[in-house]
Amino acid sequence: MQKTFKNEKILFAEPLFQCDGLAGFTRSELYENAIHRTLRINQLKKEHNWTQEDFDIAIRCLNYEVGFVIHLSMFIPAIERLATDDQKAKWLPLAESYRILGTYAQTELGHGTNLMALETTATFDPRTDEFVLRTPQLSSMKWWPGSLGKTATHAIVLAQLIIGNKNYGMNPFMVQLRSLEDHMPLPGIIVGDIGAKLGANSNDNGFLILNDVRIPRENMLARNSKVTKDGRYIQTSTNKANYATMVLVRLSIIRWAEDTIKNGSLIAIRYSAVRRQSSLQAGGPEMQVLDYQTQQYKIFPSLAASYALFFTYEAMMKEYEIAYAQIMRGNNQLLGQIHGQLSGLKAFASDLVTYELEMCRRSCGGHGYLKASVVGETLLHTLPLVTVEGDNTVMYLQCARYLLKQIAKALAGQDVDEPTSYLKKDILSYTCPVQKGEHCTNPNYLLKIYTQRAHSAIASVARQLQFDLESGKDQSSAFNNNLVSLVQAAKAHCQLCLMKNFVESVSALERTCSENLASVLRQLCLYFGLHGIVTASGEFLESEAIGLQQLEWIKAEELKSLAAIRPNAVALVDAFDLHDQTVMSALGRYDGNAYQHLFEAAKREPMNQTQVPPAYYKYLRDLIKGQPLAKL
Numbered sequence: 044m045q046k047t048f049k050n051e052k053i054l055f056a057e058p059l060f061q062c063d064g065l066a067g068f069t070r071s072e073l074y075e076n077a078i079h080r081t082l083r084i085n086q087l088k089k090e091h092n093w094t095q096e097d098f099d100i101a102i103r104c105l106n107y108e109v110g111f112v113i114h115l116s117m118f119i120p121a122i123e124r125l126a127t128d129d130q131k132a133k134w135l136p137l138a139e140s141y142r143i144l145g146t147y148a149q150t151e152l153g154h155g156t157n158l159m160a161l162e163t164t165a166t167f168d169p170r171t172d173e174f175v176l177r178t179p180q181l182s183s184m185k186w187w188p189g190s191l192g193k194t195a196t197h198a199i200v201l202a203q204l205i206i207g208n209k210n211y212g213m214n215p216f217m218v219q220l221r222s223l224e225d226h227m228p229l230p231g232i233i234v235g236d237i238g239a240k241l242g243a244n245s246n247d248n249g250f251l252i253l254n255d256v257r258i259p260r261e262n263m264l265a266r267n268s269k270v271t272k273d274g275r276y277i278q279t280s281t282n283k284a285n286y287a288t289m290v291l292v293r294l295s296i297i298r299w300a301e302d303t304i305k306n307g308s309l310i311a312i313r314y315s316a317v318r319r320q321s322s323l324q325a326g327g328p329e330m331q332v333l334d335y336q337t338q339q340y341k342i343f344p345s346l347a348a349s350y351a352l353f354f355t356y357e358a359m360m361k362e363y364e365i366a367y368a369q370i371m372r373g374n375n376q377l378l379g380q381i382h383g384q385l386s387g388l389k390a391f392a393s394d395l396v397t398y399e400l401e402m403c404r405r406s407c408g409g410h411g412y413l414k415a416s417v418v419g420e421t422l423l424h425t426l427p428l429v430t431v432e433g434d435n436t437v438m439y440l441q442c443a444r445y446l447l448k449q450i451a452k453a454l455a456g457q458d459v460d461e462p463t464s465y466l467k468k469d470i471l472s473y474t475c476p477v478q479k480g481e482h483c484t485n486p487n488y489l490l491k492i493y494t495q496r497a498h499s500a501i502a503s504v505a506r507q508l509q510f511d512l513e514s515g516k517d518q519s520s521a522f523n524n525n526l527v528s529l530v531q532a533a534k535a536h537c538q539l540c541l542m543k544n545f546v547e548s549v550s551a552l553e554r555t556c557s558e559n560l561a562s563v564l565r566q567l568c569l570y571f572g573l574h575g576i577v578t579a580s581g582e583f584l585e586s587e588a589i590g591l592q593q594l595e596w597i598k599a600e601e602l603k604s605l606a607a608i609r610p611n612a613v614a615l616v617d618a619f620d621l622h623d624q625t626v627m628s629a630l631g632r633y634d635g636n637a638y639q640h641l642f643e644a645a646k647r648e649p650m651n652q653t654q655v656p657p658a659y660y661k662y663l664r665d666l667i668k669g670q671p672l673a674k675l
């Protein structure tokens with residue numbers, strides 16, 4: 044599942060990467076530890092000639108609990124995508140050698156989603172051949188960019204380009220924030236950390252106020268547009284190409300989601316295999332809670348989602364690489380497709396894993412509420428994924444906007460993109476492939492059901508929009524009147540993508556793997572498909588992709604699937620090949636000694652380093668001895 048990290052032993056041999064001790068760290072300690080880790084991984088990479096992939100896997104093994112995440116995942120990729128060759132030659136060596144540390148400063152206090160309304164300005168001054176960067180008002184200050192608070196020496200600042208009295212829209216500008224001599228903020232720069240967050244507190248998300256900061260004209264990252272010395276704006280590519288960095292990070296978030304749900308399902312399933320509670324027969328032996336149907340119903344969706352997201356990430360990475368190669372050659376033909384696909388799938392993947400991680404946490408009972416179980420911490424660290432790189436609702440709407448364009452092409456008899464080729468089919472020619480109970484065990488039949496439901500959802504909202512427009516509503520009112528259905532259509536398309544990637548990947552694997560493995564994966568794929576229909580049964584019925592009889596068969600088959608998966612559940616999470624130090628959970632250790640590891644963790648609790656708490660001497664001693672309390 045995860046390319047086995049042959050360097051795991053090297054990594055986890057060092058105390059710095061042993062995660063038990065992170066609990067109880069202050070923010071400053073977490074921040075410092077994260078930086079220390081990234082730089083040490085960098086040293087290990089050089090000492091052991093690791094590849095960039097090894098470096099990335101090391102960071103994933105540490106659950107991204109490292110420093111410079113934005114420098115690595117956004118600042119450098121943004122230079123690669125937005126800078127000219129000369130600018131790359133200047134900035135990339137500095138960034139890759141950590142001589143400069145960067146962030147991607149786009150979001151402001153007053154705007155994150157609506158990029159067109161960003162308020163930071165970059166005004167061209169032809170007299171000095173410079174841009175003057177300004178934060179016009181409180182709401183304009185940059186707010187949220189990772190590493191901005193205390194780390195970044197430079198930022199790629201997204202600002203409205205002003206030449207004369209004309210606004211040329213959002214463009215990227217390289218701005219130095221701190222001195223490379225003493226790290227102090229430069230004149231006109233006010234930076235700081237925005238404060239503690241629910242999670243990810245090793246990251247110094249920051250604020251930035253720019254008070255008439257001057258930068259040379261050459262600091263506008265000019266791959267897609269530039270300003271000449273005499274103040275002319277020349278656009279060399281679509282402005283959308285300036286959004287390219289976000290597309291890449293949305294792809295990375297799908298893999299982040301896959302990594303977190305693998306951790307969660309591994310903890311829940313391993314713990315459920317060792318936890319014994321209650322018995323079915325009076326006086327009989329206590330059961331492994333993993334044998335309760337309800338426990339399987341709670342946690343097997345996270346197991347199936349782990350594999351579904353793995354296969355979808357692999358498929359989308361290939362799709363992205365093809366699109367990116369073309370875009371970097373100046374051919375933006377696939378930009379709309381990759382943007383639409385990754386906007387929706389980033390939203391669907393992060394929604395899916397945040398829901399299923401909470402189910403994994405609940406399935407661990409009281410111990411799921413301990414930090415030592417880690418499943419709750421994992422959820423806290425995953426929660427931002429529904430917001431970063433685009434709030435999920437907004438991302439679904441971008442995906443829906445893409446789907447509407449595709450179905451309009453399909454209905455006009457024009458070619459459509461491969462991911463939406465199903466929209467060319469005649470929706471009325473559909474017949475539900477499940478005509479008897481046993482048909483529910485065929486993933487390909489289920490795939491047809493998913494396809495019809497997605498097609499129907501997209502066609503339905505397209506018709507409703509058309510009706511609203513013909514009824515006299517203007518474009519934006521008609522759109523706003525159908526946002527919920529548009530999101531629903533995008534979700535239906537994304538769920539179809541996951542199912543399709545799962546079915547096709549298992550079918551490809553069958554040709555090379557053992558029949559035993561193939562049957563286990565087929566079973567999991569089947570379960571993923573059945574469960575998806577049951578949890579959205581209203582939409583599948585509404586689209587007439589299935590009828591009540593099919594739903595009855597599918598629900599019965601789903602419950603049978605739980606029992607079929609049970610014998611392989613632990614093996615399926617062991618197959619993630621995750622080191623105990625990656626999972627970090629006292630409940631999810633490979634040796635299964637959950638209670639021992641819980642007790643060891645409790646003993647490490649700082650409060651337990653003294654028998655008598657300081658509060659005893661301040662408050663309890665007199666109370667317990669019946670002596671009057673001093674005025675508090």
Ligand SMILES: CCCCCCCCCC/C=C\C/C=C/C(=O)SCCNC(=O)CCNC(=O)[C@H](O)C(C)(C)COP(=O)(O)OP(=O)(O)OC[C@H]1O[C@@H](n2cnc3c(N)ncnc32)[C@H](O)[C@@H]1OP(=O)(O)O
Nearest residue numbers: 102115116155156157158159283286289295382431432433
């Ligand atoms: C190395 C080890 C580490 C690994 C770590 C990996 C994981 C890293 C995770 C990092 C975690 C946190 C970092 C977080 C960073 C951030 O959050 S950065 C800020 C992100 N902000 C956003 O995403 C803003 C969302 N808003 C938008 O994208 C746009 O405002 C929106 C798309 C909503 C609207 O765009 P507008 O231009 O205003 O209007 P619209 O008409 O909708 O679109 C115009 C046109 O442009 C096309 N479009 C829009 N976006 C994109 C895009 N990203 N790419 C390509 N094309 C895009 C859109 O389809 C329209 O095209 P059309 O042809 O006119 O239809």
Ligand SMILES: Cc1cc2nc3c(=O)[nH]c(=O)nc-3n(C[C@H](O)[C@H](O)[C@H](O)COP(=O)(O)OP(=O)(O)OC[C@H]3O[C@@H](n4cnc5c(N)ncnc54)[C@H](O)[C@@H]3O)c2cc1C
Nearest residue numbers: 147148149150154155156187188189427430432433434436
């Ligand atoms: C941990 C973390 C790290 C981040 N790192 C960075 C970073 O490194 N760089 C950076 O630039 N930014 C960063 N961000 C900011 C992030 O990109 C924004 O928070 C995100 O884009 C959402 O924008 P917003 O906060 O303005 O939410 P809003 O858009 O204000 O969302 C609020 C509500 O309004 C709804 N809404 C908004 N617009 C629409 C619409 N058009 N239609 C329907 N509903 C709508 C949303 O669905 C949501 O429910 C980070 C954020 C977090 C939490």
